[in-house]
Every structure is written in C-alpha cells, then in structure tokens.
Amino acid sequence: xxxxxWKSVKITLAFCVFLGVAYVSVLWLFxxxxxxxxxxxxxxxxxxxxxxxxxxGQTFTQDIYFWSRPSAVDYNGGGSGGSNKGPSNPEYLAExxxxxxxxxxxxxxxxxxxxxxxxxxxxxxxxxxxxxxxxAYVQTKRVADARGVSEKTVRSIxxxxxxxxxxxxxxPYRVNVLKLNVALDERLSK
Amino acid sequence: xxxxxxxxxxxxxxMVGLSYPLGRYIAKVYKGEKNGFDFxxxxxxxxxxxxxxxxxxxxGWKKFLIVLLTLNLFWFFWGMVLLVFQGHLPLNPDGNPxxxxxxxxxxxxxxxxxxxxxxxSGESGLSYFTQLFVIMLFQFVTAAxxxxxxxxxxxxxxxxxxxxxxxxxxxxxxxxxxxLMPLSLLVGFxxxxxxxxxxxxxxxxxxxxxxxxxxxxxxxxxxxxPIKQLGTNGGGYFGVNSSHPLExxxxxxxxxxxxxxxxxxxxxxxxxxxxxxxxxxxxxxFGVMLFAYLAGVVTSTYFEMNGNPEIDRVGxxxxxxxxxxxxxxxxxxxxxxxxxxxxVTSNGSVNxxxxxxxxxxGMMQMLNMQINCWFGGVGVGFMNYYTFIIIAVFISGLMVxxxxxxLGKKVEAREMKIAVIVALLHPFVILVGTALASWLAAxxxxxxxxxxxxxxxxxxxxxxxxxxxAAANNGSGFEGLADNTPFWNISTGFVLILSRYLPIVGxxxxxxxxxxxxxxxxxxxxxxxxxxxFAFMTFAVIVIIAALAxxxxxxxGPIAEYLSx
Numbered sequence: 157x158x159x160x161x162w163k164s165v166k167i168t169l170a171f172c173v174f175l176g177v178a179y180v181s182v183l184w185l186f187x188x189x190x191x192x193x194x195x196x197x198x199x200x201x202x203x204x205x206x207x208x209x210x211x212x213g214q215t216f217t218q219d220i221y222f223w224s225r226p227s228a229v230d231y232n233g234g235g236s237g238g239s240n241k242g243p244s245n246p247e248y249l250a251e252x253x254x255x256x257x258x259x260x261x262x263x264x265x266x267x268x269x270x271x272x273x274x275x276x277x278x279x280x281x282x283x284x285x286x287x288x289x290x291x292a293y294v295q296t297k298r299v300a301d302a303r304g305v306s307e308k309t310v311r312s313i314x315x316x317x318x319x320x321x322x323x324x325x326x327x328p329y330r331v332n333v334l335k336l337n338v339a340l341d342e343r344l345s346k
Numbered sequence: 347x348x349x350x351x352x353x354x355x356x357x358x359x360x361m362v363g364l365s366y367p368l369g370r371y372i373a374k375v376y377k378g379e380k381n382g383f384d385f386x387x388x389x390x391x392x393x394x395x396x397x398x399x400x401x402x403x404x405x406g407w408k409k410f411l412i413v414l415l416t417l418n419l420f421w422f423f424w425g426m427v428l429l430v431f432q433g434h435l436p437l438n439p440d441g442n443p444x445x446x447x448x449x450x451x452x453x454x455x456x457x458x459x460x461x462x463x464x465x466x467s468g469e470s471g472l473s474y475f476t477q478l479f480v481i482m483l484f485q486f487v488t489a490a491x492x493x494x495x496x497x498x499x500x501x502x503x504x505x506x507x508x509x510x511x512x513x514x515x516x517x518x519x520x521x522x523x524x525x526l527m528p529l530s531l532l533v534g535f536x537x538x539x540x541x542x543x544x545x546x547x548x549x550x551x552x553x554x555x556x557x558x559x560x561x562x563x564x565x566x567x568x569x570x571x572p573i574k575q576l577g578t579n580g581g582g583y584f585g586v587n588s589s590h591p592l593e594x595x596x597x598x599x600x601x602x603x604x605x606x607x608x609x610x611x612x613x614x615x616x617x618x619x620x621x622x623x624x625x626x627x628x629x630x631x632f633g634v635m636l637f638a639y640l641a642g643v644v645t646s647t648y649f650e651m652n653g654n655p656e657i658d659r660v661g662x663x664x665x666x667x668x669x670x671x672x673x674x675x676x677x678x679x680x681x682x683x684x685x686x687x688x689x690v691t692s693n694g695s696v697n698x699x700x701x702x703x704x705x706x707x708g709m710m711q712m713l714n715m716q717i718n719c720w721f722g723g724v725g726v727g728f729m730n731y732y733t734f735i736i737i738a739v740f741i742s743g744l745m746v747x748x749x750x751x752x753l754g755k756k757v758e759a760r761e762m763k764i765a766v767i768v769a770l771l772h773p774f775v776i777l778v779g780t781a782l783a784s785w786l787a788a789x790x791x792x793x794x795x796x797x798x799x800x801x802x803x804x805x806x807x808x809x810x811x812x813x814x815x816a817a818a819n820n821g822s823g824f825e826g827l828a829d830n831t832p833f834w835n836i837s838t839g840f841v842l843i844l845s846r847y848l849p850i851v852g853x854x855x856x857x858x859x860x861x862x863x864x865x866x867x868x869x870x871x872x873x874x875x876x877x878x879x880f881a882f883m884t885f886a887v888i889v890i891i892a893a894l895a896x897x898x899x900x901x902x903g904p905i906a907e908y909l910s911x
Contacts, residue, residue, distance in 0.1 A: 159398075160413050164420040166397040167515070168487075171522065174389070175486050176478050179527060180569045183534045187544035187568065195538075195545030197564050197592055199552070207555045209562050211541055211591040214554040221555070225674070233562030234549055235469055236586040238671045238699035240826030242804035243654045244907055248670075256662060271662040273653065277670040280589035280681075280698040286674035288666060326353035327597035328666070328677035337555055 200334055202341055208334045209233070213285040219262075219302035221337045222287070222295050222314070225274055226255060229282035239278045252276050263298055270294055286330040289318050303344055313339055350679035354647065357601055357683060361608045362636070368609065369616025369628075375524050376497040376517065377621060383524040393519045404510040407858025410498050411851055413514045414491060418458060418847075421487070425454035425480050429472075438473035439548030440563070445471060452835035457481060459846035460488035460579050460723060462694050462821030463812075463838055465830040467585030469563040474546060481581055482570045486530075489577030489724050490521035495850055496614060496725030497521075499732070500621045502861035503753055509862050511854070525610070526576060533572035536602050541595040544568035567593055575606035578723040580694030580821050588684075588697040589673050600676050600697060604684050607693045611721035614728050622753070627876040631731065634881050635690075638720045642686040642710045649704040650682040655911045671699030682707060689714035692723030694821030701799070701808065701824040705911075708824070709904035712811055715818035717892040718772060723819060729853040731884075736765040736856060737891070738884040739875065748873045755860040768852040772817055773895035775841050779813035780806075780899065782837075797834075799826025803910065807903035816841040 187195035198210040208214050215231045216223045224231070228239040241248035255276035260266060272291040292314045300307040317336040321327040374381040394401050405413065428435065429450040433443045445453060449465055456463040457480065466472070472481065494517035501512040538544050543564040550562040567583045571593055574581050588594040588603055615635065619628025650672075653664035667678030676684075681698035688695055689711045700711055714720060719730035735752060740762050743750030750757040784806060787794035798805040808824040815822055816838040823829065829838070866872075874880060 160416040161420060163397050163399060163515070164417040167393070167399075167417070167518070168420065168424060168483075170393050170396050171483060171487055172479060174393075174522070175483060175527070179531065180478060180482075180566060182531060183538065183544050183569050184546075184566070186535055187538045191538045191544060192541050195543060196547055197543050197550055197562055198541045199550075202555070206552050208552060208560070209550065209592075211595045212560075212562050213591070214556075214560055215558065216556060218556060231560065233560050235467060235563075236584050236590050237467075238586060238589070238702065238825070240699050240701040240799050240824070241670065242701060242800035242807075242826070242907070243668065243670070243704055244656060244802075244804060244910060245800045248800075249656055249660070252657065253660060256660065268661050269663060272666075273657055273662055273664040274666060274669040274674060276662065277657075277668075279669075279673055280671045280696075280702075281584075281586045281591060281673060283591050284673050284675075285591050288674055290663070290665070321349040322353070322597045322601070325349060326356050326601070327680065328350055328674065330674050334555065341555070 200338055202338045207338065210332065210335065211285055212283050214334060216333065216337065219298055221340070222292055222299060222333050223275070224333045225284050225287060226276065226278045227282040227284070228278045231283060233283065236281045236283055238280045238282060263294060265297055266294055285332050285334060287333055289329050289331055292331045292336065299340070303340070305344060309344070310340070313343060350651070350677045351647070353597065353601070354643070354679050354683045357604055358643070360601070360605050361612055365609055365612035366616050368613035370620050372525060372613055372617040373620035375520055376500060376617070381524070383528065386523045389523055390519050394515070397515070399515045401513060401516045403513050405513055406509045407502070407511055407854050410511045410514050411854055414495065414850070415847070418491065421458050421484065422454055425458060425484065426450055428476055428480050429453055432473045432476045435473065435475045437475035437478070437546065439546070442470055442473050448832045448835045449830060452839045455839045455842050456821065457484040457579070457581060458488060459819050459842050460492060460577065461692065461816070461819035461842055461846070462574070462579050462581030463816055463823070463842065464581055464821065465835055468583050469585055474565050477570055477583065478566060482573060485570070485573040485577045485579040485581065486522055486526055487518070489526060489573070489579060490518050492723055492725030493521040493525070494518045494725070495854060496728060498854065499729060499857045500618060502857040504622050505861055506754070506865040507862065511858065511861070526573060529576050529606070530572035533576065533602055533606055534568045537568045537571055537599055540599045541592070542568040542571060542599065543592055564592065571603065572606065574695060575603050575693065576610060578607065578611065578691045578693045580688060582695060587695050589699070591673070591675070594676070594697055597675060597680070600680055604680070604687055607687045607691055607695070608721060610724045611691050611727050614725060615721070618728060624876060630876050630878065630881040634885050635720045635731070638885070639686065639690050642690065642714055643683055646682040646686050646703070646707040646710050647679050649707050650678040654704065668702075668704060671702030673698065685711050686714065688822055689820060690720040690722070691727060692718070692819045694815065696822050699825060700811070700822055701826045705904040705908040708807060708811070709900055711822070712814050712900065712904070713893060713896070715814045715820050716773070716776065716896045717888055718818045719888065726850065730849060732853060733765045733768050733849070734884055734888050734891070735875070736761060737769060738880070738887040739873065741887060742880065742883050743873055746873065748871055751866060751872055752860070752875055754865045754867065755863045756866065757860070761856045761859055764852045764856050768849045769891055771848055772845065772892070775844055776810070776813045776817045777895070777899060779837060779841055780810045783809045783813070797828050799828070803903055803907040807907065810899055810903050812838065813841060817845040819846050
C-alpha cells in the first residue's frame with residue numbers, strides 16, 4: 157500500500173512533466189507559429205482598429221447593421237451560456253412571441269411566415285457569430301434604407317459574405333455577422 | 347442531398363472506417379508487439395525508472411485493483427488541494443478565486459472518475475493552472491485508467507488458465523504515450539489552425555463595432571479540447587463546452603471533435619477482436635452497438651431537423667430545424683448527432699444545449715446513458731457490455747440447456763451474482779436519486795423554483811437527466827438545473843464514485859475469477875457466443891434489464907412532454 161502510494165505520487169508528477177509541460181509546450185509553439193493570431197482569438201479589423209473577435213458574436217442594435225441572433229448572456233465573451241429553456245416552456249414561448257413582434261416592428265415589410273426562427277431563438281453559447289443566409293436577406297431592406305443605398309448593393313455584399321459548407325458539401329451555409337457589417341462599413345462609408 | 351445530412355454521413359463513415367485500423371494498433375500496443383510508436387520506449391523507461399516501477403511485474407486481479415484504487419485516491423487529494431487554492435497559484439491572469447469545498451469535492455470526483463459534471467463555468471471557475479494540472483491531467487490519466495483496466499481484462503480473457511492480468515502501470519503509461527497523447531497532438535494542431543486559442547494571455551478586451559466594451563475569455567484551450575474528446579471525459583474548457591465558438595470554431599473542427607469522441611470506444615471493440623483473435627465476436631458486438639447508436643441518431647436527427655412544433659404553431663419560418671440552444675455554423679443535424687455520440691459514450695461534451703432539444707431527443711440521450719454500454723467510455727464501455735454478456739450467457743445457457751460458458755470458462759453463481767449487482771446498481775442509484783430530489787422539490791415549491799429552469803414534465807426530466815448523467819459518468823446536463831448547491835454537489839458526487847468504482851471492481855473481479863478457472867475447449871455442446879443469435883440475445887437482455895427499468899420515469903418526463911404538444 158505504502159509503496160503504491162509513493163509510486164502514485166511520482167507517476168502523477170511524471171505525467172505533469174510529460175503532459176502539463178512537454179505536450180502543452182509543443183501545442184503552444186505550434187500556435188505561436190501557425191495560429192491566426194499567435195495563440196489568441198482571431199480578430200477583425202476596420203480602418204486599422206480591432207473591432208471584434210472573428211469567432212465571437214457581438215450585439216448589433218443600429219439599423220445600419222445586420223443583427224445577430226438573440227443571446228441568453230447578451231454576448232458576454234467572459235461568460236458563455238444558453239437559455240436552457242425547454243421546448244414546451246410557456247414562459248419561453250411568450251419570450252419568442254415578444255421577439256417576433258419586435259422583429260416585425262423593425263422589419264414592417266416582412267410577413268410573419270418569413271421571420272427565420274434563428275433570429276428569435278437564442279444560440280447554445282450565447283456567442284453565435286453567424287446567421288443563416290436567409291436571416292441576412294430578410295434584413296437587407298432595413299439596412300439599405302438606413303444607409304440610403306439600394307437594396308441590391310447591400311444584398312450583393314451579403315452574398316459575397318456567405319461561407320459555403322465544408323468542401324461545398326458538408327454542413328450548413330452561414331454568414332459571419334461581424335465580418336458582413338465590417339464589409340458594409342468599408343464599402344459604403346462616405 | 348441536404349448538406350447537413352451529408353455532414354452526418356461523412357462523420358459516421360470516418361468513425362467506423364478509421365476505428366478498424368486503430369483497433370488493430372491498440373491490440374498491438376497492449377500485447378507488447380512491435381508497432382509504429384516504439385520510439386516512445388525511452389520515454390516509457392524514464393517513467394518506470396523515475397517511479398520505481400518494475401515493468402515485468404505480474405499482477406493478479408486483486409493487486410491490479412489495489413494499485414488502480416490507490417492511484418485514484420491520491421488523485422482525489424491532488425485535485426482537491428489545487429482547486430481550493432487555485433486563487434493563490436500561478437497562471438491565473440483573470441484572478442479567479444478558489445472553489446468552495448463542496449464544489450471542489452464535486453469537481454474533483456467528477457474528473458477523477460473521468461466524468462465531467464461541471465457545476466462551475468470554465469471562464470470564471472478555474473485558472474489556467476488548474477485547467478492544465480487538474481482538468482487536462484485528469485482527462486489524460488483517468489481515461490488511461492479505464493484503458494488500462496480494459497487491457498488487463500483482455501489479458502485475463504486471452505489466457506487459458508492464468509492469474510496474471512499484466513502490469514497496471516505499464517498499461518497506464520503506454521495508453522498515454524502511444525495512444526492518447528499522439529492523437530491529442532494531431533487534433534490539437536487542427537484546432538489551432540482553425541482558430542481555437544492556445545496562449546496564456548488573460549481575457550481579450552476590445553471595443554465592438556457599435557462601441558460597446560466586450561471582454562473575451564481565452565487561454566490554453568487547444569490543449570484541453572482534444573483530450574476531453576478523445577478520453578471520453580467531455581469537460582469543456584468554456585462553460586458551454588463545444589458550442590462555444592472558440593472551443594469549436596468551424597464545421598471542420600466539429601467533425602474532428604465529434605470523431606474524437608467515438609473513435610477510441612469503437613476501436614476498443616476491434617482491439618478486442620484482434621487481441622483475442624476472435625474477430626467474429628468483435629464484429630457481432632460492434633454490430634449491436636452500431637445498430638443501437640444509429641437508431642438514436644436517426645430519431646434525434648429527425649426531431650431536431652423537423653423543429654419545435656410549438657414554434658411552428660406561432661407561424662414563423664423554421665427551415666433549419668429547432669435552433670434554440672444551437673449554433674448556426676453547426677446546424678441542427680450536427681447537434682443531434684453529437685448529442686447521441688456524447689451519450690452512447692461516457693463523454694458528456696455538448697455542442698448545443700440538451701435542455702432545449704426536443705423531448706424525444708432528450709429521451710434518447712437519457713436512454714443511451716441509462717443503458718451505458720453502446721460503445722461507452724474508453725475501456726470501461728466494453729466492460730459494461732461484458733457484464734451483460736455474462737448475464738446473457740447464463741440466461742441462454744438455461745434456455746437451451748447448455749453449460750453457460752464464455753471463451754472457454756464456465757460462468758457460475760459467484761460471477762453471476764457480481765454481474766447482476768453491477769447491472770442493477772445503475773438503475774438503482776439513478777431512480778433513487780431522482781425520486782429523492784423530486785420528493786424534495788414537490789414538497790417544497792421554493793426549492794423547485796430555485797433548482798429548475800423549466801416547469802412540469804421538463805422539470806422532472808432535468809433532475810432525471812442529472813442523476814442519469816452522474817451514474818453513467820457522462821457529465822452532460824440539462825443545464826437549466828441550478829446544480830451548484832451543496833445538495834446537488836454532494837449527492838451527485840456520491841453517485842459518481844459508486845458508479846465508477848463498483849462496476850470496475852466487479853468486472854475486473856469477474857475476469858480474474860474466470861481467468862483462474864480451468865479452460866474447457868470448445869465442443870459441440872458449447873454455446874456459441876459469436877453468432878447473430880447470441881448478439882440479439884445480448885441486445886434483448888440489455889433492453890429488458892437496462893432500458894425497461896427506466897420506462898416509467900421516462901414516461902413521466904420526456905414522453906409526457908412529447909404527448910403534450
């Protein structure tokens with residue numbers, strides 16, 4: 157028993173060296189050399205200034221921007237979280253109903269049946285950086301009106317920002333909201 | 347075809363296809379045959395020398411278990427001390443405080459038993475030091491513990507008449523140096539290229555496009571994520587696990603991470619076939635497990651992609667399925683697939699919120715964990731299946747009037763008693779725990795209000811899921827449950843310990859007892875255990891013992907919720 161305990165202590169320390177130091181160092185060096193931002197979260201720039209992390213969503217409320225999905229944690233990058241509401245929870249369904257009303261108020265040109273469900277439901281992480289192409293298209297008219305440009309211009313910028321499935325075959329189509337809004341600002345700012 | 351469904355098909359093909367060669371390799375590692383990683387031998391010798399281990403020492407099943415349990419006991423103290431005092435230790439740029447003793451008790455046990463019931467959130471509940479030297483370390487070594495137990499079991503099953511299960515330390519070290527670490531490095535490289543952070547800076551502070559302040563947690567994420575998947579531990583670096591866009595940034599990382607959950611449990615079944623030179627037995631076991639897994643995948647994918655009927659009723663477009671608690675870049679099909687993959691194994695990582703999945707998806711998630719042997723955790727998954735094989739051998743032996751034998755060894759009363767106790771322990775702890783919690787919640791509405799995030803049937807599901815997950819050493823949760831309270835921390839902590847160690851002890855004991863018996867060569871009177879008939883028999887035993895015990899509870903939870911739509 158005693159010798160086993162002593163071996164347990166030693167082997168734990170040996171694993172600390174092998175994994176906690178050696179394995180971690182290899183990955184860290186690899187990250188310094190090849191990761192998009194030297195081991196830190198990848199950032200998006202506008203006019204030489206960091207305006208966000210590429211993979212972490214943020215809140216948009218102004219009419220000149222495309223909006224992100226609702227978030228249970230208000231896009232708090234330091235404390236991710238989902239709503240964890242069950243599908244039949246009456247309180248939750250009332251919340252969705254309220255979000256639909258708000259969305260329709262801001263997009264009066266839409267039919268109720270055109271509101272994409274992801275724009276009124278919260279993501280799992282509360283930090284979802286993407287929306288579906290359809291969820292972008294329903295917002296183009298509002299953004300175009302607010303910016304005083306044609307809907308066609310905004311729509312073509314949105315189409316350029318669509319990210320295709322992996323190898324064109326696997327997984328969903330998506331649009332990164334922050335990158336789309338940065339592209340708008342770059343292309344349409346006076 | 348729909349690109350989301352194609353993604354699922356690709357994913358399953360990659361798992362099944364690569365598990366076969368990996369299984370052959372694992373068998374070689376544990377047999378000590380020549381293999382491609384022999385260049386690790388000097389590192390392993392350093393381990394043995396430093397720790398004073400004699401790699402040639404043979405261990406009987408009792409010695410094997412004593413070593414395993416002593417090592418685990420030490421890990422418990424190691425984890426407790428570091429978690430409680432992490433506030434005073436280095437590598438803590440965000441200044442996170444130490445964990446409270448009851449939370450540290452739960453966290454420590456949870457990771458010690460290779461589970462990941464996390465009653466804290468990684469961003470604020472751990473420092474970089476404890477992420478690496480408690481969480482990541484445990485994710486490696488406790489997975490290796492399960493694999494070592496499996497290797498000992500193989501050795502015991504292969505021998506004609508033997509008391510030797512091999513050397514626990516050697517299995518433990520080799521599992522890390524030759525299987526877990528190389529695969530983790532590979533996965534880690536892919537994650538880093540795709541944008542998962544791997545640094546030691548604190549939170550990133552920035553101003554958003556609209557001028558708000560945002561601070562973003564990061565750190566050595568890419569070191570933890572590969573092993574949390576491969577070791578079937580599942581403990582997320584961030585609070586929301588792999589639904590976090592830094593932990594799982596793209597559809598490609600999702601494929602790699604989801605693949606990592608099931609690849610070793612699948613490979614272990616083939617490893618058994620190669621090791622024992624009984625490939626047919628391995629195929630029949632693999633067939634049963636794959637069938638059960640796919641049945642869950644089809645069910646859950648159907649319900650998730652079809653969307654929430656209550657949302658359909660409000661009359662909006664729901665073309666991408668039920669998106670509450672899911673991520674756009676992954677989609678509802680990939681989340682359904684992950685939900686099944688993480689629950690057939692004892693992984694417990696998530697890429698979407700299970701609490702918000704459709705009722706019957708939630709039921710399949712629970713059922714997978716309640717059965718707990720479709721592939722299962724690395725090593726221990728097959729060991730659970732083995733328990734049911736023993737029972738099935740005995741029952742079919744009685745049915746057709748043949749002596750109950752498995753691999754040339756007679757199964758007698760003592761082994762049967764152990765197998766039945768192990769099999770019944772699982773429903774016992776889950777149902778008693780849930781009954782206790784719901785009795786407390788029903789008598790005390792304030793408590794129910796504080797614990798549960800959802801009313802009615804779904805509230806019961808939250809509690810049932812929590813004990814199921816603890817007993818299966820899974821660790822995923824219906825996270826709406828406010829579980830960081832002394833009641834939940836301590837009660838699930840005990841469930842975790844019971845359900846990890848009693849089965850391992852029982853199963854190793856059965857193997858040890860059988861191994862020391864006289865070998866009886868196969869004859870015409872032997873019950874064949876590698877046929878489709880026997881595979882079906884085992885499946886039936888599992889359904890009757892494991893699944894039906896939970897049927898009443900599932901009826902009150904997810905089934906009732908489904909019917910209320």
